[in-house]
Amino acid sequence: EEASEAEVLGLSGTPEHPANFGRLCVKGSRLLDTLEDSGRLLFPEVSGKQVPWEAATNEVAQRFQDIIDEHGPDSVALYVSGQLLTEDYYVANKLMKGYIGSANIDTNSRLCMSSAVAAHKRAFGSDVxxxxYEDLEQTELLVFIGSNAAWTHPVLFQRVERAKQINPNLKIVFIDPRRTASCEVADLHLPLKAGSDVALFNGLLAYLAEHDGLDKAYIDQSVEGVEQAVEAAQSFTIEKVAQLCDLPEQDVEEYYASFAQTDKVISFFSMGVNQSSAGVDKAASIINCHLASGKIGKEGCGPF
Incomplete structure (x- = not known):
């Protein structure tokens, strides 16, 4: 007997899940649409004509072979999705490196998170x-850096909006060259010059050192290299940072003072930091400020 086709009746989030409590973003809520087969290629075709699988596979293999014979294996490249499973990556790399004979394989996951991974390994020795998510609701100062979370993390952003309603004292800062929808909940927006993030956070580190903002007990117990980092950053005065970042001095000072004087601070950095030619240094400069001030490893604190 032929198996009857399963009918999908609906899609919903898991209400008890701690990450989203059942809320779905547009991408999740529209997943049922991907089960439609209208407009899809249901059988292999070559030059517009339906052919058996074997013929289609041979056609693709022969085309690759012809290109490699004429131009060499490095004339072929694969750009693979960041959403594949580990086994899929293995097969794709085996095809590219083992059979085609080139290292030209990359994925958007390298662009997306590799800077953050390298910065975390540099700072903590591990990609951790x-x-x-609970920290976002328990913090007193939430700083978004290079993130339009209202669009890119809408479910998370709703939690932040709710946290702000419950606790009006929660201060939110957005550091992003653009003024985006996310800035509507911000108490302060720093539209810094694109690419000037490291200067801003070097300045913050220097400010913390100058205004009794370093947690000496935590540093003695858990952190190495603070003296060298502060020394490298000490020339980044508020005046210099404002000039380099193209920001008003009073806005830079307001952000620095808020960070220094607030016990619980989250620095939520995203693709504006990661997808940069200096992404590792940008992420590291953010992490450094949390390590030096001891605003890490406790509720409502840390580089996120």
């Missing part, structure tokens, strides 16, 4: 994020 020392925060959880």
């Amino acid at each position: 994020v020392p925060c959880s």
Whole structure:
């Protein structure tokens, strides 16, 4: 007997899941649409004509072979999705490196998170994020850096909006060259010059050192290299940072003072930081400020 086709009746989030409590973003809520087969190629075709699978596979293999014979294996490249499973990556790399004979394989996951991974390994010796979603609601100062979370993390952003309603004292800062929808909940927006993030956070580190903002007990117990980092950053005065970042001095000072004087601070950095030619240094400069001030490893604190 032929198996009857399963009918999908609906799609919903898991209400008890701690990450989203059942809320779905547009991408998740429209997943049922991907089950439609209208407009899809249901059988292999070559030059517009339906052919058996074997013929289609041979056609693709022969085309690759012809290109490699004429131009060499490095004339072929694969750009693979960041959403594949580990086994899929293995097969794709085996095809590219083992059979085609080139290392020209990349994925958007390298662009997306590799800077953050390298910065975390540099700072902590491991690719570990020392925060959880709950910290976003328990913090007193939430700083978004290079993130339009209202669009890119809408479910998370709703949690932030709710946290702000419950606790009006929660201060939110957005650091992004553009003024985006996310800025509507911000108490302060720093539209810094694109690419000037490291200067801003070097300045913050220097400010912390100058205004008794370093957690000496935490540093003695858990952190190495603070003296060298502060020394490298000390020339980044508020005046210099404002000039380099193209920001008003009073806005830079307001952000620095808020960071220094607030016990619980989250620095939520995203693709505006990661997808940069200096992404590792940008992420590291953010992490450094949390390590030096001891605002890490406790509720409502840390580089996220």
